[in-house]
Amino acid sequence: MITGELxxxxxxxxxxxxxxxxxxxxxxxxxxxxLMFARLLDITETRNEKKAERTKKPFKKLFDEKKQxxxxxxxxxxxxxxxxxxxxxxxxxxxxxxxxxxxxxGQYMKDAQLLIQKPNLxxxxxxxxxxxxxxxxxxxxxxxxxxxxxxxxxGINGQFRTPRHxxxxxxEITDPKIGEVVGDxxxxxxxxxxxxxxxxxxxxxxxxxxxxSDDGKKTFxxxxxxxxxxxxxxxxMFHGFDFDGTMLRIAVMNxxxxxxxxxxxxxxxxxxxxxxxxxPKMSEDFFDVILANxxxxxxxxxxxxxxxxxxxxxxxxTELLFVVLILKMMKIGGRSATIVPDGVLFGSSNAHLAxxxxxxxxxxxxxxxxxPSGVFKxxxxxxxxxxxxxxxxxTKDVFYYDVQADGFSLDDKRTKIxxxxxxxxxxxxxxxxxxxxxxxxxxxxxxxxDEIRKNxxxxxxxxxxxxxxxxxxxxPPKEILxxxxxxxxxxxxxxxxxxxxxx
Amino acid sequence: xxxxWEQVKLTExxxxxxxxxxxxxxxxxxxxxxxxxxxxxxFYNDYNHEQPTILIxxxxxxxxxxxxxxxxxxxxxxxxxxxxxxxxxxxLKYLYYCLGNFGLQNIITGTAQPQITRQSLDYVSLPLxxxxxxxxxxxxxxxxxxxxxxxxxxxxxxxxxxRSVFLDMFGDPVTNPKGWEVKSLGENLDFLTSGxxxxxxxxxxxxxxxxxxxxxxxxxxxxxxxxxxKPPNSAEAKRTKVKSGDILISITxxxxxxxxxxxxxxxxxxxxxxxIIRVKNLNSIYLSEYLASQGGQVQIQxxxxxxxxxxxxxxDIKSLKILIPPLDLQKKYEQIWLNRYKFKENYDQLTKKSxxxxxxxxxxxxxxxx
Numbered sequence: 001m002i003t004g005e006l007x008x009x010x011x012x013x014x015x016x017x018x019x020x021x022x023x024x025x026x027x028x029x030x031x032x033x034x035l036m037f038a039r040l041l042d043i044t045e046t047r048n049e050k051k052a053e054r055t056k057k058p059f060k061k062l063f064d065e066k067k068q069x070x071x072x073x074x075x076x077x078x079x080x081x082x083x084x085x086x087x088x089x090x091x092x093x094x095x096x097x098x099x100x101x102x103x104x105x106g107q108y109m110k111d112a113q114l115l116i117q118k119p120n121l122x123x124x125x126x127x128x129x130x131x132x133x134x135x136x137x138x139x140x141x142x143x144x145x146x147x148x149x150x151x152x153x154x155g156i157n158g159q160f161r162t163p164r165h166x167x168x169x170x171x172e173i174t175d176p177k178i179g180e181v182v183g184d185x186x187x188x189x190x191x192x193x194x195x196x197x198x199x200x201x202x203x204x205x206x207x208x209x210x211x212x213s214d215d216g217k218k219t220f221x222x223x224x225x226x227x228x229x230x231x232x233x234x235x236x237m238f239h240g241f242d243f244d245g246t247m248l249r250i251a252v253m254n255x256x257x258x259x260x261x262x263x264x265x266x267x268x269x270x271x272x273x274x275x276x277x278x279x280p281k282m283s284e285d286f287f288d289v290i291l292a293n294x295x296x297x298x299x300x301x302x303x304x305x306x307x308x309x310x311x312x313x314x315x316x317x318t319e320l321l322f323v324v325l326i327l328k329m330m331k332i333g334g335r336s337a338t339i340v341p342d343g344v345l346f347g348s349s350n351a352h353l354a355x356x357x358x359x360x361x362x363x364x365x366x367x368x369x370x371x372p373s374g375v376f377k378x379x380x381x382x383x384x385x386x387x388x389x390x391x392x393x394x395t396k397d398v399f400y401y402d403v404q405a406d407g408f409s410l411d412d413k414r415t416k417i418x419x420x421x422x423x424x425x426x427x428x429x430x431x432x433x434x435x436x437x438x439x440x441x442x443x444x445x446x447x448x449x450d451e452i453r454k455n456x457x458x459x460x461x462x463x464x465x466x467x468x469x470x471x472x473x474x475x476p477p478k479e480i481l482x483x484x485x486x487x488x489x490x491x492x493x494x495x496x497x498x499x500x501x502x503x
Numbered sequence: 504x505x506x507x508w509e510q511v512k513l514t515e516x517x518x519x520x521x522x523x524x525x526x527x528x529x530x531x532x533x534x535x536x537x538x539x540x541x542x543x544x545x546f547y548n549d550y551n552h553e554q555p556t557i558l559i560x561x562x563x564x565x566x567x568x569x570x571x572x573x574x575x576x577x578x579x580x581x582x583x584x585x586x587x588x589x590x591x592x593x594x595l596k597y598l599y600y601c602l603g604n605f606g607l608q609n610i611i612t613g614t615a616q617p618q619i620t621r622q623s624l625d626y627v628s629l630p631l632x633x634x635x636x637x638x639x640x641x642x643x644x645x646x647x648x649x650x651x652x653x654x655x656x657x658x659x660x661x662x663x664x665x666r667s668v669f670l671d672m673f674g675d676p677v678t679n680p681k682g683w684e685v686k687s688l689g690e691n692l693d694f695l696t697s698g699x700x701x702x703x704x705x706x707x708x709x710x711x712x713x714x715x716x717x718x719x720x721x722x723x724x725x726x727x728x729x730x731x732x733k734p735p736n737s738a739e740a741k742r743t744k745v746k747s748g749d750i751l752i753s754i755t756x757x758x759x760x761x762x763x764x765x766x767x768x769x770x771x772x773x774x775x776x777x778x779i780i781r782v783k784n785l786n787s788i789y790l791s792e793y794l795a796s797q798g799g800q801v802q803i804q805x806x807x808x809x810x811x812x813x814x815x816x817x818x819d820i821k822s823l824k825i826l827i828p829p830l831d832l833q834k835k836y837e838q839i840w841l842n843r844y845k846f847k848e849n850y851d852q853l854t855k856k857s858x859x860x861x862x863x864x865x866x867x868x869x870x871x872x873x
Contacts, residue, residue, distance in 0.1 A: 348816075462805055471675050472797040474667035484660045491653050498646045501639075502873070 006132075010146060013128045020121035025151050027115060030246050032147065033253045034112045035129045038091060040256075041098065042072035043135060062098055070094045076126050080119035087122065088114040108252045108265070111245065134257075141194065141258035148189050148254070161188065162293040162339065163375060165407060166386075167195040169422050170291050170337040173367070173388055173429055176200070178229045180237070180288035185270040185325055187240030190251035190263075192291040197258050200225075200233065235262050239282060243269040270329075271321060272304045287330045293339040294322035296382065312358060315351035319344055323355060323387070327363060332392040339371075342383040345459040356457035360398075360449055364390040367399040369425065370461040374410025385461075395449040397434040400461050401425050402443050440466040508871060513627040516593045517585040521561065521621070522551050524580035538572050540581035541565040547577045557599055558582040559607065561619040567607040571599055583619060594634060596641035601629050604865050630869060640868045647861040654854040661847050668839055669792050673828055676798025683828045688790075689821030694781035697754060697817075698773035699743045705732040712771035714745070716753050719762035719777070722788075722795040724751075734772055743772050743779070748787045750780040752794065754815040759803035761791045778820065785825070786833035788840050793825060 017028045045062050052059045063070055070091050075083055092112045099106035116122045134140055151161050176182050176196050184192045201222035209223035225233070238260055242248050248267055255263040264282075268275055276283045296319045309324045319340055326336050344352065345368065359365045366388040373383035388399075407420035421443065428437070428444040437446045447464045455463055474480070513519070530537060530545035537547045540560050552572055560568040561583040570582070578584045588595060610623040631637070674680040702713065713732040718725050734740040745751070745764045753760040755776045764771070773779060782790060793799050806819040867873050 462807060465805075467801055467805060469677050469801055470797070471678065472666065472670060474663055474670055477664060477668045477671050480660055480664045480667055484657060484664065487653055487657050487660065491650055491657070494646055494650045494653070498643065498650065501643050501646065 006143065007146060009128055009131065010143075013124060014150060016121055016124050020116065020118045022115060026246050026250075029147055029151070029250055031115055032125065032129065033249055034092070034095075034109065034114070035125055036132070036134065036253065036257075037095070037109050037112075038087075039072045039129055039134060045071065046073075060101075062101065063094075067094065072130075076130055080123045083126070084114075084116070084119040084122050108249045141198075141254070144254050144257045145194070148191075148250070151189070161379075162191050163406075163408075164191065164195070165422065166339075166371070166375060167191050167291070168199070169426060170339075170386060171195045171199045172426050173386075174289050174291065174335045174337050176289040178204070178225070178232060178237075181239065181286065182237060182289040182291070183239035183241075183282070183287045183329065184290065184292050185241050185322065185329065186292055186294045187242050187251050187265065188244075188247050188293075190240055190254045190265070192293075193238045193240055193251075193260070193263070194254055194258050196238070196289075196291070197233070197255075197260060204229070234260055236264075239264040239266075239287070241266050241268040241270045241275075243267060269301075269304075270325060271300065271306065271309070271318070273306050275306060276308075282329065284328055285331050287334050289334065290326045290330055290336040291338070292322065292326060292336070294319060296341045313351045313354045315349070317351065320351055320355050323359070327358070327389075327391055330391040334391045335366075335388070336390075337386055337388045339384055339386055342370075342385060342460065344387075345385055346463070348456075353457060356459060359387070359389055360395045360452055360457055362392075363395070364393040365395045365398050365449075365459075366390060367401065367429070368459050368461065369401045369403060371403050372406065372410050374414075375406055377410065377414055378412040385459075387459075395452075397446040397448050398452065398459075399429065399432050399437070400445055400447055400464060401428065402461055402465060404443075440464060441468050508630040508632045510628050511592075511631045512625070513585075513629060514625055515589075516598075516631075517557075517588045519559075519583045519621055519624050520586050521580040521583055522578050525577070536573055536576040538570065538576055538578045538582055541568050542570055544579075550575045550577050552576055552578055552584065552586075555595060556588070557585040557595065557602070559585070559602070559619060559624075562616065564617070566611050566617040566619055569599060569602050571595070583621070583624070592634070593631060594637040594641055596645065597637035598629070600641060600644045600865060601869060604869050605629070630871075632871070640873060643873065644861070644865060644868060647857075647864050651854075651857045651861050654850070654857045658847070658850050658854060661843055661850060665792070665840060665843055666796070669796065669836065672832060672836055673793075673826060676793060676796050676826055677801065679826055681828070683826040685824050686827050687821060688780070688782075688823040688825050691782050691785045691825065691827075692780070692821060693783045695778065695817055695820060696742050697778040698775045699739050700775045702732055702734075702772075702774060705734055707731055707733045710734075712769065714751065714771055714773045714777060716755075716757060716760065716774075716776045719751050719753060719760045722761050722763070722791040724762040724765065732772060740772065745771050745773060745779060746781070748781075750782065750787050750791050750794075751777050752780055752815075752820070754778045754820070756813055758807055758813050758815055759794060759800055761794045763787045763791045778815075778817075780820065784830065785827070786830065786837050788837040789828075789833035790825065792836070792840070794823070799823075 013032075014028065017023075017031075022028055022031065041062055048059045048061075068074060069086075075086055075091065078086060092114050095106070095112045096110040099108075099110035114122075116125065132140075132143060145164070148161065170192070176199065178200060182193065182196050184190075187193065198220070201220040204222050204224040205220040206224055209221040211219040211221060213219065238255065240251055240255075240263065242251065242265075245267065248265055252263065252265050255265065266279070268278065270283075300316055300318055300321075302316055305321065308328065309321050312324050313320050315321065323338060323340065323344070326338060330336060344355070346352075367386070369386040369388070371384050371386065373381055375384065376382060401421075403421045403425060405417070405419035405421055407417065407422060408414045409417050424443065432444070432446070434446040434448075437444055439445055445464070451464070452459065525537070525547060527545075529547070531547055534546040534548045535550040536543050537545050538558055540563050553575060555574055556572050556578070558570045558572055558578060559582060560566055560570070562581045572578055572584070585598070588598070607619060607627065610626055611617045611619055612623060632640075673683070679685065698714075706713070708731065710731040710733040713730040715730060717728055734744075745768070747764050747766045747768060749764045751762045751764065751773060753776055780790070794803070802823055803815065806815055806822070807813050864873065
């Protein structure tokens with residue numbers, strides 16, 4: 001549980017980074033992540049040492065005898081100037097060796113560079129990281145999420161953080177289960193994967209396993225998970241790809257702190273030719289569930305795009321190619337919820353049409369959920385929707401839902417408000433019935449696939465939603481005319497009177 | 504100003520006061536009216552003024568506006584209320600018109616947020632003739648004000664009249680109670696085009712009219728706020744030049760505003776936010792009014808592509824469903840419309856004049872020349 005005090009501490013550190021000259025929030029998070037990593041290495045080492053002492057069995061040391069001064073516990077109390085030089089020149093280069101030694105998450109840290117240049121800033125950062133409850137099981141993730149919530153500017157390639165409450169609803173709609181394999185082809189900070197993890201814990205926690213904190217927030221311990229389940233979650237379940245090194249590091253740290261200590265997070269442009277070469281298994285017919293918010297405007301190396309994707313939909317638009325890619329990566333029967341800009345739903349180019357035909361005719365398009373255009377503020381005001389689809393089969397009826405409020409104001413501030421359609425969305429989705437949900441003036445309704453085909457595969461909700469019509473009401477023309485005459489007469493009388501007053 | 508008229512400080516004849524402001528969340532649906540910065544903003548379960556009182560907007564953009572509150576109303580701190588008016592010396596209505604005439608612009612302070620403070624009101628002084636003279640002036644201005652208001656009402660009624668005639672002749676466009684034949688607009692279309700892009704470089708102070716979204720309304724053409732261009736001699740210019748009888752429709756942002764190009768309008772072009780609809784076997788005025796009606800607007804909103812910006816494409820416009828009453832009936836509506844339209848031009852003139860009379864009288868009244 002992340003307390004108010006801890007939050008204040010993080011906020012304070014944030015301002016210190018600013019005044020210390022590091023203003024890019026991504027860099028700040030990355031630097032803090034490196035320090036957390038340094039501390040986690042020390043924690044692991046200490047734990048192993050204690051275990052070795054008890055069992056009298058030797059273990060593979062991360063830090064050999066001569067390099068004990070690289071450990072967190074050693075340098076954390078150094079004087080400021082000395083600490084800066086030591087961490088920069090000794091500790092960070094050490095990460096590379098450790099990475100090669102094969103700590104599961106080590107490979108992402110090998111390029112670590114200390115960008116902090118003010119000794120005092122480093123001391124503050126180290127002190128704060130030292131205070132973080134990194135050894136306590138369930139709160140570490142929340143803490144990191146709080147750090148990530150400070151990412152309020154979009155990246156160069158248009159990456160932005162998907163709001164967590166939207167992620168949770170997408171997870172609930174696709175409902176991933178233990179034993180399945182899940183992935184995100186453009187994972188960013190790993191939000192979707194973390195969302196799935198939280199969902200699994202919630203589903204597998206007994207009433208006794210719920211820890212309630214003072215402010216009423218519940219933590220789910222996942223006490224009903226079996227050892228085999230945990231092993232699957234840790235090693236095989238989660239897959240993410242991205243081609244932004246900073247994002248990857250953050251994603252790994254995020255998953256790690258949420259209890260997934262060996263996630264398959266890879267540096268990979270999933271659109272590219274070499275995806276199939278490097279990950280032949282994962283690039284085709286592999287996943288049970290894919291959740292994604294792929295980049296909409298990201299630049300694309302067109303010549304490097306895998307020809308399999310272009311054969312289906314010839315375009316340079318990443319938002320279209322990603323949907324094709326997701327279909328390719330999933331097994332038959334695999335489920336996806338993917339955020340797309342509204343243009344995908346009604347665009348009239350050949351590529352747009354081809355993609356929609358593919359979704360409706362060769363796969364099962366399950367739902368189109370229209371989101372209000374402020375959902376991604378303050379990053380972007382773009383209007384979007386969530387496509388829910390299953391690979392293979394043929395579409396019969398498509399569930400539509402018109403989300404008009406998501407519990408937050410739709411301006412740049414995004415302050416919490418009472419109006420929230422999302423719980424109703426889940427409720428209507430779970431109880432959906434094509435025979436009963438036919439009222440097109442309501443928020444949720446079904447549209448038969450044939451009707452969509454007739455409308456040139458237009459998927460936009462406005463095409464099918466019906467607006468409650470109120471007839472125009474006016475008095476009969478003659479009555480209005482009479483009133484006009486009366487008014488004219490009044491005005492005439494008024495003018496006469498006025499004339500009289502002026503004498 | 505007549506020399507016999509006494510100059511009196513505002514603070515000598517009343518006590519300006521800012522009352523406690525209530526939070527918007529506490530406003531009720533009914534109860535005593537609440538006055539905010541500029542007029543009524545809602546209701547509340549309490550009042551702080553029993554008598555009609557003069558209110559000066561003292562915060563925000565409308566700073567300096569004068570209102571009078573109803574009896575039994577709640578006045579918030581965004582308006583300065585002139586309490587305890589000395590009615591032996593000053594008439595409420597006189598003070599109201601007098602403040603309006605002299606204006607309070609020169610006592611507004613604050614740059615980011617304009618405001619009028621209790622202190623700055625100390626600098627305001629007013630001419631105060633005898634109470635009897637005050638009442639006479641107030642009565643004259645009240646009359647002139649009433650004429651002005653009624654003129655505006657008359658214009659609204661004229662609009663209402665046209666809509667009412669339309670419904671009476673053709674019935675509601677959606678429910679189609681008279682059972683007219685329904686066709687898509689595409690079937691009666693002769694020509695459809697959207698306006699030119701990037702003509703900013705041709706803007707000039709004089710030249711040909713360049714119609715933009717603000718020039719059209721609900722089957723209405725607004726001629727004020729007109730832009731002018733020196734158009735190039737190009738195919739695009741030929742394509743986007745309007746003819747009399749053309750229906751103009753807005754196709755981005757504020758969708759579905761319409762207007763018909765009248766006879767003798769002169770040369771004019773449209774920009775990219777508008778489209779020209781040229782029809783056959785259909786009356787332009789009828790179609791424009793049809794699209795402007797509640798029923799037409801519902802159809803248009805349904806087609807709205809809710810991208811980053813609202814928009815209609817040609818297929819959307821062609822797919823609009825139109826009721827097709829007999830042509831002579833459409834023609835009959837056009838005649839009534841044109842007739843009223845001429846009327847309306849007169850009305851606009853009269854309204855303008857009635858405003859001028861009011862201003863002229865006010866000015867003279869406080870110069871002591873009435």
